[in-house]
Amino acid sequence: xxxxxxxxxxxxxxxxxxxxxxxxxxxxxxxxxxxxxxxxxxxxxxxxxxxxxxxxxxxxxxxxxxxxxxxxxxxxxxxxxxxxxxxxxxxxxxxxxxxxxxxxxxxxxxxxxxxxxxxxxxxxxxxxxxxxxxxxxxxxxxxxxxxxxxxxxxxxxxxxxxxxxxxxxxxxxxxxxxxxxxxxxxxxxxxxxxxxxxxxxxxx
Amino acid sequence: xxxxxxxxxxxxxxxxxxxxxxxxxxxxxxxxxxxxxxxxxxxxxxxxxxxxxxxxxxxxxxxxxxxxxxxxxxxxxxxxxxxxxxxxxxxxxxxxxxxxxxxxxxxxxxxxxxxxxxxxxxxxxxxxxxxxxxxxxxxxxxxxxxxxxxxxxxxxxxxxxxxxxxxxxxxxxxxxxxxxxxxxxxxxxxxxxxxxxxxxxxxx
Numbered sequence: 001x002x003x004x005x006x007x008x009x010x011x012x013x014x015x016x017x018x019x020x021x022x023x024x025x026x027x028x029x030x031x032x033x034x035x036x037x038x039x040x041x042x043x044x045x046x047x048x049x050x051x052x053x054x055x056x057x058x059x060x061x062x063x064x065x066x067x068x069x070x071x072x073x074x075x076x077x078x079x080x081x082x083x084x085x086x087x088x089x090x091x092x093x094x095x096x097x098x099x100x101x102x103x104x105x106x107x108x109x110x111x112x113x114x115x116x117x118x119x120x121x122x123x124x125x126x127x128x129x130x131x132x133x134x135x136x137x138x139x140x141x142x143x144x145x146x147x148x149x150x151x152x153x154x155x156x157x158x159x160x161x162x163x164x165x166x167x168x169x170x171x172x173x174x175x176x177x178x179x180x181x182x183x184x185x186x187x188x189x190x191x192x193x194x195x196x197x198x199x200x201x202x203x204x
Numbered sequence: 205x206x207x208x209x210x211x212x213x214x215x216x217x218x219x220x221x222x223x224x225x226x227x228x229x230x231x232x233x234x235x236x237x238x239x240x241x242x243x244x245x246x247x248x249x250x251x252x253x254x255x256x257x258x259x260x261x262x263x264x265x266x267x268x269x270x271x272x273x274x275x276x277x278x279x280x281x282x283x284x285x286x287x288x289x290x291x292x293x294x295x296x297x298x299x300x301x302x303x304x305x306x307x308x309x310x311x312x313x314x315x316x317x318x319x320x321x322x323x324x325x326x327x328x329x330x331x332x333x334x335x336x337x338x339x340x341x342x343x344x345x346x347x348x349x350x351x352x353x354x355x356x357x358x359x360x361x362x363x364x365x366x367x368x369x370x371x372x373x374x375x376x377x378x379x380x381x382x383x384x385x386x387x388x389x390x391x392x393x394x395x396x397x398x399x400x401x402x403x404x405x406x407x408x
Binding site: 124 | 325328362370371381382384385386388390392394
């Protein structure tokens with residue numbers, strides 16, 4: 001059956017849960033899904049290509065994109081702007097290709113406001129003890145900071161309520177498999193395909 | 205993550221679409237899903253075992269099951285009763301195992317009334333021309349009957365509206381894969397798992 005329209009898949013979850021690792025692993029095994037390319041005002045690092053790693057923009061151009069509502073979401077970190085160009089997402093799904101956007105929870109919440117028809121997947125740690133362990137293994141935080149992050153994690157679990165799916169990142173390969181299953185299942189949802197069949201039923 | 209509760213998966217679709225073939229192929233590759241066993245008043249055929257192929261019941265027992273609301277759905281074909289025992293479905297999902305029920309569309313509609321939390325999958329022919337071909341290949345119907353079935357098929361496509369998913373049976377292996385993806389995705393649905401995470405977040 002023809003895929004008429006691609007899906008925007010938003011992969012988010014708490015800091016340290018492994019969003020980047022899972023997204024890269026998915027990229028390695030599945031070339032049917034496109035990956036959202038962010039716009040940024042920071043300078044390209046060695047080897048980074050415009051349109052591949054990022055869309056590199058001047059600050060004035062970026063601010064213009066904000067003003068003209070051409071970003072699905074944006075944020076400023078350490079004096080640089082980062083954002084998701086709306087046009088790139090629209091062009092990709094319009095051509096029938098699914099696109100995945102890996103983003104922190106605050107960004108995902110903004111995307112949901114602008115693009116509620118997206119598929120929102122929350123990547124979750126196997127359990128909070130495991131999350132604590134992962135954060136500790138980063139080795140750069142003190143205990144206060146860890147406890148603070150645990151509190152944030154609890155808040156973020158409450159953010160699950162805004163998502164369609166929760167994928168446990170107990171093993172990267174399993175998490176990737178679950179995301180692929182979600183994408184395949186979403187393409188089978190009745191609401192997405194019934195019109196296609198109604199048209200077929202009218203063929204003489 | 206612990207599976208707390210199994211899912212009832214209802215696989216239905218038009219006559220001749222290949223429900224039985226797909227269900228058997230799923231059975232061959234996936235032993236994590238249980239298969240619903242029907243009750244019947246017909247006599248066991250050679251090799252058929254009670255509780256495996258069917259639950260064999262006397263007509264009086266079957267009527268008692270109807271009267272006591274112990275069937276998810278039932279129907280009478282050629283002087284014999286067939287039905288889906290509710291207890292078997294409840295016991296299976298209660299033990300955390302998914303169960304699949306392969307059934308014609310009228311039966312599926314009855315199941316939906318009684319068990320709306322089931323996952324309803326409509327198995328669809330690749331297109332209506334293909335359905336016509338499949339029906340013709342059975343070789344036992346005349347043209348009037350084929351046209352009649354096409355009309356029924358169109359009606360049945362309108363029944364898709366009652367389902368959660370539509371799986372195209374273009375290739376048996378692909379249809380099986382899609383069903384497995386749907387089951388995996390459904391287990392990741394936020395509404396099914398958020399309470400589990402809320403409990404974990406309370407762990408000291």
